[in-house]
Amino acid sequence: MTAEDVREASAPGRSRVRRVLGGRAALWVAFLVVHAGLVVLNLYGQGWPLGDVVAVYKVWAENAAEGYVRMGIDVPWVYPILAFAPMAAALAFGSAWYAQTWLAIVVLLDAAAFSILLGRRRLSRTRRIAAWWWLAFLALLGPIALARIDAVTVPLALAGMLWAATRPRVAAVLLTIGMWVKVWPAAVLAALVVASRKRWEVVTVAVALSAGILGVSLLAGSGLNAVGFVAEQAGRGLQIEAPLAVAWLWRIVGGDRAVEVVYDREILTFQISGPGAEVAASVTTPLMALGVVAVLVLGIRAVRRGAAFGRLFPPLALSFIVVLMLANKVGSPQFVTWLAAPVVLGLVLNPRRFLVPAALATAIALLTQVIYPYWYGWLMAADPGFVLVLTVKVALLAVLLAWGIRALWQAGRARDRVEVASDA
Template identity: 45%
Template structure:
């Protein structure tokens, strides 16, 4: 059996198995699909309004497109949630085909195996969330940045208008790619096109609702910054508690000085991201080539978005997949260890949600300890990537091919 046949066999088994787990594991890891994605999309067909156009929305406007498209396979299988899983599998298959190619490159094979292992480790929450559509687009964008920067930037911009996090990959690309004018122009063209459609549809007042809507969020229970409050709630500290926010449909924490922490998190995230980008720009001036700089810079930026975020949703860990895949394609020897940590964080995240989530929202020792360990792995990986970014050599010993 050839590498390609074996990889595609595992691809099908992984997506079928993880899709099935969504119905078997506790705490409804596929709940967002039928509780919010399906009603949002059905409202468009029934004249009940268009989220992001007739009202503010938590997601960028292009996120509605896959929610609408999921009705096509849903019509064939008779269930919207299953239709969503089929749609995500098809989009993954496109990126997987480009990544694997003919199955002769060892780096690409290892990267493909990593991606499949990461899907298994993170579990159904990585499949049944809107982030699952942005990840394959991000992988394609990363693979094509060097040879096809305009197409890559367009894909990354489209992914950003589905879920904001690929903006970190675009920012890293603007720093690391020599033909950055093409990157900026392509990303701007996609953004203008999306905003033009929204404004033409009468949604000018809600065009940036996904940005302004984040300012009032509290500290989500899984976020690293929430750890003191979660432990405080577990140990009975005065004022510390986990509660359910009815407006945002998520569990958050409260406790001493929580408002000050909430207010500090967005500026802290912005400063940390700016610091990482400045390090990347410094390395460009030193002559560090794209193949060494971009994967490290991209992963460091994405980790900043997770570690310094007041929101800590489990599906955020899909964001780590794209830069790690590219790192393995380019230099598998240097990226095996970071990839192992990404898999560890993903597996711990699946334990946190959905397996042990009851012991997070009503704090118990083992679940909170697992959550804390997961967050420490993420912080450690961030520190490692920043240190690696600082120490990057200004030359590469051998040419590396990153596009099929």
């Protein structure tokens, strides 16, 4: 039998495998397998990935249920006011089942977004690619993908981005709700305002909904506590996972005794203490503002040059998000979940164009899981190997931002002024 005969004989088998893996059933089975694995890791894995959920979120929810204190209403809070909704909802079956209920809520939200991604019509090749990529991304990122408040906002942002072209008002509602759970979806909302021809509808919906949320908070007695998260975030120190913290971690590796990792009991995080650390933490906000303005200018330039919505929106949202990550004084591992929404939309619209950011995002996810939750203690001890892992992760984020800036600069060129075909 010749090599050609072997190839011909195996061709039907390969074709059947492709058909099976390309079907909805296979994707939903994979969704269940990946999420079941993440749930098991959260409940039984080492490193206590559900620490914030059961030791912080649950306490806040119980305090409110018992009439003791309502976070964001009675006292200032580190999160926007709607973050309390999923935390309180996880008490539905009692404190003993809080962790399981939290995980169920997140999995259901992911399932809703996954259903929107697959769509109701004939499953396209690009949506299959995007769906498989998202599942791989979640698996590589590990348990943190479900174990923080960010996990509630990711499916909202993903659904909003998928509907942005055809249902901009619905997208604005989802992104605004997400923004009042955790601030980062505001970056996607800003990208939508810049890229969409219906930007004033988006702005109107976002402003009206935000006013309603604030109004209800004020009626509940929040006062300025409803926006207290702004000041709470501004007062934080330089967390050890923050990109800017890398320089100080290497100083610890080099034996500088003036620099150390300390635990902030008020914010409940490990932070850098040492010469220049407070200054570095204070400059992150203006640095972030400068980065956002620079990306905004590139986005407006692309619009003026006639960039198509599908060509502009995904890289613009991605660039905004990466700026928020790189110029952040916190740098928590769950921030990596933010990358999923723009990359998924980019793959839906043009997989070949978004191959590089998709590959970079998966590598960043894997490096994140290497550090957290399993071996986080090694980073706290400034072990050289794990400081190197964090350094590579930050470098990949910088490369991802460079890709986004290049994509924005090229958007709107004469040869690109053709609307990207999309079934989003």
